[in-house]
Amino acid sequence: MSRWAAGWSSGVDLCRMTVDTPALLKDILGPEAVTTIADAGTAASGRFDRQAFVRAASDGLDSLSIMERVRHIADALHDALPRDHAAAFDILRAMAPRLTHGFQAIAITEYVARHGLDDFDRSMDALADLTRFGSAEFAVRPFLARDAMRALATMTRWATSNDEHVRRLASEGARPRLPWAARVPALKDDPTLAAPILDILKADPGLYVRKSVANHLNDIAKDRPDWLLDRLAEWPRDDPRTIWIIRHALRTLIKQGDPRALALIGVGHGAEVTVRRFVIEPRQVGLGDRISIAADLASNAPGNQRLVVDYRVHYARAGGKTAPKVFKLKTFELAGGDAITLAISQTIRDFSTRRHYPGLHEVELIVNGRTMATAAFDLLPG
Template sequence: MTDQTPAPLLKDILGPQALITIADAGTAASPRFDRQAFLAAATDGLDALSIMERVRHIAGALQPALPADYRAALAIVRAMAPKLTHGFQAVAITEFVARYGLGDFTASMAALADLTRFGTAEFAIRPFLAQDAGRTLAVMEAWSRDQDAHVRRLASEGCRPRLPWAARVPALKADPARGAPILETLKADPSLYVRKSVANHLNDIAKDRPDWVLDRLGTWPADEPQTAWIIRHALRTLIKAGDPRALALIGVRHGAAVDLQRFTVAPQTVRLGDTITLTADLRSISPGDQRLVVDYRIHYARAGGKTAAKVFKLKTFDLAAGVDANLSIRQTIRDFSTRRHHLGRHDVELIINGETMARTAFDVAPAS
């Protein structure tokens, strides 16, 4: 029998038990923390809220439980952080700084650098950037040289132009490259945690200013392993789009010298929950070795006969002269919160080094 138990909701990370944990942390941190006031305010209306709404709701509930003096309250909040048991609990208390600390810049910056070690302060820094981008970016640039990887990551992640779940910052929207000094400092960071943020930050900028990103990364040392990792991941959107300059920066020639012998999808008719298999057989006709970046693009059927395309990675590899390659990948056709399937024809393209080499299709049929 199939397990029909629904998956837990993300918002439940900040459910009733999390509120008790935060209350316990406050009680342990200071006798001035009003546990009853916090739980009453935090519990009220919680069920109807999403995960980020709960973050803001909990921050508001902390206010009546803490001293009226901001710095006194901040000392308690900082003492609470080590006693929390989940990163999102720490995100909720960093939001207290974002909501009530804009008038005390120095103390709030020090608190966010401390609190980010227990969850992340990437959301809490955004109101400070919106209020005074220049002053806040100067502090974040100093953070980019901190010994703690969590603080260095905050320097990059906090000023990402398109940070998910976060409010847009007008100054970064107008000029998404304002964090460039931070990225330069972190371009060979030893921490993968930090490098992922730098790559994501650059990928954000590439969606608005691709030439700026390509020009900048063209000056970075591609022979440095940490920097080369960032370059590859920062260019992923441009590579999926087949941008010749992006491909060149990762050592790939636009277009490929291959003879494509087969590209198929099976089965050609599926229902939600079924899995398709894409298969491609090709042979190198290049006189020398070549690096191949192989992707596939599915044109999802939409209402009214429209389509929406999405590119997926298949494989990146080196192919020797005259050698065959047999590629295969499976993908389950199921709905997500960000993608819902419609009945009908779904065209599929095979893309090699930025060029469409072949097409096939499958149909999504009604459930039987």
């Protein structure tokens, strides 16, 4: 597995980075990264203009976000590389193994996207080579936007590559809702366009690839749920790798309690269980406090049942409104007549994607898509 695969999962999964994440994400592409890229270029070729690169890359860098820095460094590379694409791409290929972080490599793939759009075949070949060091999932998007059918034809060939990073790029780069990436008009209009790629990869041996396929399918679920359910119903179930993809691809629909999605993973809609207890403690909390959620379930069925147990928090919002969010609790087999206690804790804190407001927060216990109990906690004003 490459440095990149160990450091980046799918759709900007930053929890697997190979270095300690700095206080600010943008600092991953700070002055030290500029020096590292400059060193790589100098070692790769005498035609690399180190002074021009460092001057252009350093100018105004501090005020930029992480993805703005990616583009800024890519443009600085343009000042340092030969104008001939073949020569420039060869230097990038020689630079890539000398880089020390996936985001540095993303910057050099971005050079291909920003300066190679008119040299389609050569550029796509370069992205397939460079994706081993820093995923080219963002860099391939402009090629999809320019000519979706031509790009998808190339990416379908990538799906048969012996290199798992190239196969993963075929799926990840064509995701309809790829995080941090611009939407591709053709994929926005028809998020199923990459279906032939997903069919090729439906039993891929690489978990790195399967995660991307599942995420891609989950993107489709948000716009074309019926298409997704019909498609997955046709996939064979004799390979555990395919079953894994199906389960993870259906996670949004399962959280919504979709009966067809539940059936595809062998779960009935609703369950023969009694909820003996569903409690949240403490009942009153402040921001930063932790709540504990516990449920006692007892089976009313004579035989085993497969249960998908989730909980939905209705977050208080300004003006008396609420915003629901579903969390996974546990998926398991419950034997006939048996009982089980489930418990989980959760800290109530603000995130960049979620701000908490004081007020009553109702919580539902959902078993196989059906609400079976409710409880609540009060978030006190700060």
